[in-house]
Amino acid sequence: MLSWIPRGRALPHDVWAARHRALLLVLVAHLLVLPAFAVTQGWSLPAAWLFDAPPALFGALACVQRLSRTVRSSACAVALLCCSAALVVAWHGTTEAHFHYFVMVGALALYQQWWTFLLAIGFVVVQHGAFGAVEADTVFSHDHSPWKWAAIHGAFVAALTVTSLVSWRENERVAEAEEASEERFRRAFDDAPVAIALVSPRGRVLRGNRELRERTGHVQPEGLLFWDFVPELDRVALAESWPPAPDAPEQERRYVRADGTVGWFLWRSSLIADAAGEADHWILQGVDITARKHDAERLDHQAHHDALTALPNRTRFDAVLRRALVAGRDVAVIFADLDNFKVINDSLGHRTGDELLVEVAQRLTAELRPDDVLARFGGDEFVLLLEDLDGIDEARRTADRLAAVLREPFLLAGHQRFLSASFGIAFGSGDAEALLRDADAAMYHAKAQGKARLEVFDESLRARALERLDIEAGLREAIAAGQLELHYQPEVRLADGALYGMAALLRWTHPVHGAISPATFIPIAEQSGLIVPIGEWVLKTACRQAADWRARGHDFVIAVNLSPLQLSSPSLARVVDDALRDSGLPASALCLEITESAIMEDPEAARRVLRALTALGVRLAIDDFGVGYSSLSKLKHLLPVDVIKIDKSFVDGITDGADDHAIVAAIVSLTHELGATAVAEGVETAEQAAALRALDCHVAQGYHFSRPLPAYRCFSQSEIRSAASPALSPALRTPTPASSKMPLNLSA
Known part of the structure; x- marks a missing residue:
């Protein structure tokens, strides 16, 4: 039974106030009609106006603002019940007049309070009983017991009360269900992790959830147009495309926050139709993809x-x-x-x-x-x-x-x-x-x-570029096709004309273009990286040839030049070691020549590689000394070296220019002090050889002694002539090398 009893929760103040005003208007209408009705029933005008006195008094009390809701509601209820009592008296107890009580009880149900029903039952019983006992004709139109009929009328009012209470409770159930549904929707709407907006067919926001407010910074988005959320440049296009099609795909759109900053939403739209099937509103759900967009933009920026x-x-x-x-x-x-x-x-x-x-x-x-x-x-x-x-x-x-x-x-x-x-x-x-x-x-x-x-x-550069491509392509096939070969140029002791060493020089005979100058193809090989496999081939070939000559009784040093790219390779020491092992050539018989510029390409890497080469026991030479960076601070980090080679550009002027003569003299003196061997390159005349001998230069190399020759011609007596005559200078001392390292020549 308790489940049928209303909860009787207090109405919200604004709802109560509206209903209270409505009931007061009903009261005012009664106060105007009752006197007129009483006059029609034979009452005098003064007596008719007396019918308004009780309800007017209680009505005035119901209008006092400082009184509580309960007091004011009670006063209004009594005033309306007084109107019912006045109507019954004015109508001389006519049965139909009593129906007015049922109307008033129904009206008082608007307060949704228990006490209004109890007040109505008590009022009816007391009023009917008391008035009936004093003057029955004013209440009843028959001669029955007034209290009996008061009880009967009270029972009908009570039955109405029960009916009203049951209806009230059912209404509460419906309201509670609606409130629960509304609360679930509100929670799902407000607590959703995505921004949600209910938007009218005209594009106006009807309702926005917490996520929408927080993301956009608009405290009250309701009333805004949906395109007010996007940057100004995008608004016209969005307004023109509104409303979205019922099956519109997801759309990425920029949005502008209340503070002017811009973010990104991924919007999904759903159409909600009314009972007639017409568009009622759209539900728009926006996933904030600002972070994802920024990540994508950052990755795109990094990629480009x-x-x-x-x-x-x-x-x-x-x-x-x-x-x-x-x-x-x-x-x-x-x-x-x-x-x-x-x-x-x-x-x-x-x-x-x-x-x-x-x-x-x-x-x-x-x-x-x-x-x-x-x-x-x-x-x-x-x-x-x-x-x-x-x-x-x-x-x-x-x-x-x-x-x-x-x-x-x-x-x-x-x-x-x-x-x-x-x-x-x-x-x-x-x-x-x-x-x-x-x-x-x-x-x-x-x-x-x-x-x-x-x-x-211009076109000449294009021709050179095509030539370069042609040479590079040819170089890739040159080793396998047997187009590369080594020529050897003697290095002669100036003191006695004896053979000190042989410089290995690379030559290439192209099947179409014929002999190609090393000055042409060596730079291309270096730029393309082909110098590494070519240099390895040169090293192995020179070592094998030197080992073969040594086996036939020719004891000398074979010199091979290293390019900057080879010197930067961490596997160089292994390549040199493999070449020595495969050929059987002693490490001390191999001299690896390194230019100053090659060392300066990467000094730290060069030092590491040179230390590894020193550990193998090979000799090291600084090629073209004085032409590159000529940094003595760098040179000291490379000591000890075995050979310092004097560049041809200084040798050319040794007999004609005092400056070149002084430079060569200084280099030779430095070499002696370092305990190394001085080798002059590009000696082409007897005068140059004599001048170098006079400066105590140890070894010379150049056309004056021999052109570079293929291996099979190298030890033909007619091919090598010595310009080193003991009559021209006393015997030179030949210092013991400070170490057993030295370099290799890829070009003359």
Whole structure:
């Protein structure tokens, strides 16, 4: 039974106030009608107005604001019940008049309070009984016991009360179910991890959840148009596309927060129709993908930009260049490569080198137009795309301006450093790859011409580039095809004309082009990396040939030159050891020649490799001494060395120029002090040989003694003539080598 009893929860204040005002209006209507009705029933006008006195009194009490809700509700209830009692009296107890009580009891149910029903039952019983006992005709139109009929009327009112209570409870059940459903929806709506908006067909937000408010920063999104959430530039397009189709796919859209910052939502839309099947509203669910978008943008930036300088990388530059060429207009591609950057990088450290690259990028960018594109392809190589040019001259002026800004001093490690760059320009509207290749070729030509230059690509460069490609392709087949061979040039003791050693020199006879100069193919081999396998072949071949000669009684040192790329290889010591083991040549009979520039490519790596070679017992020589960096501070880290070779450029002027004579004398003196052997290269005359002998130079090599010869001609007596005559100078001392190392010659 308790389940049928209403909970009787207090109404919200605004609901109670509205219902209370409505019941007071009903009371006012009764106060106006009752006197008029009483007059129609034969009552005098003064008596008729007396019927309004009790309900008016209680009605006035119900209007007092400072009284509690209970008191005011009770006063209004009594006032309305008084109206029912007045109607019964005014109608002389007519049975139909009693029906008014049922109307008032139903009206009082609006308060949804128990006491209004109890008040009504008590009022009916007391009023009927008391008035009936005093004057029955005013309440009843028959002669029965007044209290009996008061009880009967009270029972009917009680039955009405029970009916009202049951109805009330059922209404409560429905309301509770609706509230529970509303609460579930509210929780699901407000606590959803995604932003949700209920949007009208006109695009106005009807309701937004907590996530929407927090993400957008709008405390009250209700009333805003849905496109108010997107940036201003996107609003017109979104408004024109509203409403979305019922089966619209997910859409990624930017949204603008209340503070002006921008994020990203992934929106899903669902149409909710009304009973007639018309669009009632849309449910829009937005997943915030701002972090994902930022990650994607960051990854895209990393994939298309250089991490150090933040400039576009090659991938990005290629895409921009291809788009520029679609229009069919001429563009300029400029390759810029810093000169001798590796020297700075190795001497001052990679951190300083990185700082230099960043400043270079900043200087170059500052000189460009907003639409020009500057990229870094890696290392010290920068590439520039220029559009909307008047011609190649404008591209030249831009390159000159960039070269000038790079010539200004850089402050590195607390000191001013100076830098230059070599530039190559390609101009046209052809294939993107071809433009890049041509600009690259022009830049390398500028390097070859002495660096710090600007070259524009033309057909002659194209021909040289094609020749280079042809040579590189031929080199890849030369070893297997037996096109490479070694020639050997004697190294002669100046004191007695005896054979000191043989320098192994590489030669290539191409099946189509014939003999190709080492000055042509050696640089290509170095640039392409083919110098490593070729150098290994040279080393093994020279060792085998020297071992064969030694087996036939010829005891001398075989000299083989190492390229910078070989010297940087951590496997060089193993390759040398394998060549010695396979040939049976003693380590002391092998001299590996290393240029100063090769050492400076990577001094630390060079020292590690040279220590490993020293451990094998081979001899080491510094080739072309005085031509490279001539750094005695670097030289001391490489000691002890066995041989110092004097470059041909100094030997050429030894008999004519005092400067060259002094330089050679100084080198020979230094060599003696280091306990090494001095070898002069490029000796072509007897006068040069005599001058070197007079300076106490130990060994000489050059055309004066013999041209480079193939192996089968080397020990023919007619091929080697000595210019070392004891009559020209006293016997020279031949110092014991300070170590057992030495290098190899790939070219003459």
